[in-house]
Amino acid sequence: MHSGPLLLAALVAAAAAPALMAQASSAPVRPPILGVAHIRLKTADLAAARNFYGRYLGYQEPFELDSLAVFKVNDRQYIEVEPTLKQESEDRLVHIAFETGDARRLRDYLASRLVEVPLAVKPDADGNLSFFIKDADGHSVEFVEYSKGSLHSRNFGKALPRTRISERMIHVGFTIQDRAAADKLYRDILGFRLQWYGGMTDERTDWVSMRVPDGTDWLEYMLNQPHPSPKTLGVMNHLALGVPSTEQGYKTVVERGMNQPDKPKIGRDGKWQLNLYDPNFTRAELMEPAPVQPPCCSPILAP
Structure with a gap:
């Protein structure tokens, strides 16, 4: 006796299905996030920073950009240092940046996932397409698409001396107060994948490595630092x-x-790792690619 209403409901659902499918198919899709593009840091002494990153680590500055010192790790990765540190209590980290294959599509995708983004993506001062978001801890995170004719692309293949201590920045890390909130952005929305987690002891998790979705670089959550000193922040907010x-x-x-x-x-x-520190305590970690003994706490995701 209820076949009439049930049949009507089925017909309505069938009629709506094509529209729902079309709506789903038109939803923005995340473009590739390829790896770490750069890290920007503060210093109180630009000459001392140049001595550290230029002389000791062997990196060249391929171009001038406002008051920044830009040290080239490779064609797609840079360490940027600005002379804006005024107080000892300030965080030395300004922002981190990841390379994407399509900045405009990524902005649209993030907007569709209710992440606060700018209204549009325009060429930046370097000539690349880029934009910023904020994560749950207030970190500024930039996404960069290298563009033809930009400062970076015009210098591809240049300023790559044999003096470079390393030819690859493999990860960046910063303090995270709420792992679940960080995962909501980096894992659930941006597509980063768990690579490894571990701690000072086997019973706790102090570090979580999250690999970019379309490359081998990773972001390291530095946990359990509720009130870090400036020196501790320099250890935690780091590059590798x-x-x-x-x-x-x-x-x-x-x-x-x-x-x-x-x-x-x-x-x-x-x-194997070696911790080096710039003049304002920021840690530059040298790391070998493969474990020489079993890692604690969890296996490491294969490349």
Whole structure:
């Protein structure tokens, strides 16, 4: 006796299905997020920063950009340093940036996922297409699409000396107070994948590595730092450079005159690493690519 209403409901649903499918198919799709593009840091002494990144780490500045010092790791990765640190209590990290294959499509995709984004993507001062968002911890995160004719593209293949301590920035890291809130953006919306997690002991998680969805670089959540000092922030808000040998990296920076008390050690992830610090405490970590002993806490996602 209820077949009439049920049949009507089925007909209405069938009629609406094509429209719903069309709406779903027209929803923006996330374009590729390829890797770390740059990290921008503050310094109180630009000459000292140039000594660290230029002399000790061996990077060149391929072009001038306002008051920034821009050190080239490779054609697609840079360390930017601005002389704007005024107070010891300030965070040295300005922002991190990831490369995308299509900045405008990524903006549209993020808008569709209710992430606050600018109204439009326009060429920036470098000539690239880029835009910023804020994560749950207030970090500024930039997405960059390298454009033809930009400062960067005009210098592809240049300023790549053999003095470079590393040819690849493999990850960046910063403090995260709420892992679940961070995952909502980086994992659920942007598509980053869990690569490894570990801690100072096997019973806790202090670090979470989240790999970009379309490359091998990663973002490291630095957890359990509720009230970090400026020096601790410099340790946590860091960059990591891939090297074939941390021992050789240690010898190189010492030969170049760096007063380097730390020596290479094996981290909790089973990899050799060497911690270097710029004049304002920001950590530049040298890291070998593969574990030499089993990592604690969790397996490492294969490339």
